[in-house]
Amino acid sequence: MSINEPLDDYHWLVSQAAKPWLALAADGGSLTQLTARLRKELSPNQVHLVLQQIELRHRARQRLALASSMFFTSVGLEQATDTVVARYKAGRFSAGQLVADLCCGIGGDLLELARRGPVTGVDRDPASAVLAAANLSQYSDRTGSHVLTSSVEELDLSNFAAWHIDPDRRPQGRRTTHIDLHEPGPAVLAKLLQQCPHAAIKLAPAAGFDGEIAESSSSVPWHEAELQWISRGGQCRQLVAWFGNLAQHPGQRVATRLELTVPDIATAGEPGNEIIVTSFAGTPMQDPLSTAPLQTFLHEPDPALLASHLAEAHAVELGIAPLAPDVAYYTGDTALDHRLWSSFAILETMPYKPKLLKPWLRERGIGRLEVKKRGVDLEPEKVRRELTVSGDQSATLLLCRVEGRITAIIGQRVAVNKS
16 A cells, blocks of 8 residues: 555545545645544545645646646655656557556556557556556546556566556665666566567666676666666656667667756647657767867756766767766867757856855856856855855856866856757
């Protein structure tokens, strides 16, 4: 069970009987008065679930287009794929064909897969399955979609065109990036791939494909997969291993950034608010690039490039060089017109000493300071507070270690017509 309430309470939560209470709670007003009223009419477990749904729906609004009417558990919301990423992923699956969403949780990926055709959701947790089925029934106008409460080990995928899975990364209560410790583990994944070779396996961005997997005795043919790291909103959200006919770049790595033309999650992917997809496919460099002294511009790679270890390979293609060994800042003499990179025009560089930096910022009226770092033990927010001065100008402070000392590079973001 996802939380302590009996399964009957989850069935009540998604029923017509709970609708008036959820609507009442959503109207706002005094939480104390609302709680008192709910307690007069509902059981303690029901009161908890109603109040919890309001909180979780509020938290989900920036991530899920249908958050205002979905049902959640705390863990289910934390693990759910956001709408932009889920909608992009679902677009790889052929329209109209029957697919499976295994370990579906509350249905972040499930709902988007249902938009393109029939889908069978599967989760071993009965509460999650109840909520996923309720979410699916509200928003899917497709026939043939449903949710099963089952362990994936019991499934036969031979009749499915493809499948998606989000293995449990915290089976012992603590999150782990080690694939061998996920549930289901590699042995089960290999069995499922034998039943149906067309699959998308969702993994943590930090999964150890540069060491752990290379040394693993797993029977999963990871080397055949397209390994795609996906970023959105300045964070690398997930790693997806694509197999079979879902893989567009078999045997390669791909760094992908997703953006909306309009920052409105409720209309993500709809006409007028398209999902902009920017990708780079390749393999990591075997030998490190030679460094270069700071030039006119400093370039920062997207988190997906960093997580996939493709930043250097892409840097070679773009003709830029790293500023220092093991520092993910690059330099060149022109701004980059690419969505996978941010460029900064250099204003000044100096040793990182607040007594030098603060008067420099004050003289130029830089009152809005963004602080970024690479490989130094400094807290950006603490640095920003320490250096705050008055002024209406803005700049970015980039901190890194060059030739053994912490260097402060002050720059301004370059607005380019990215394509």
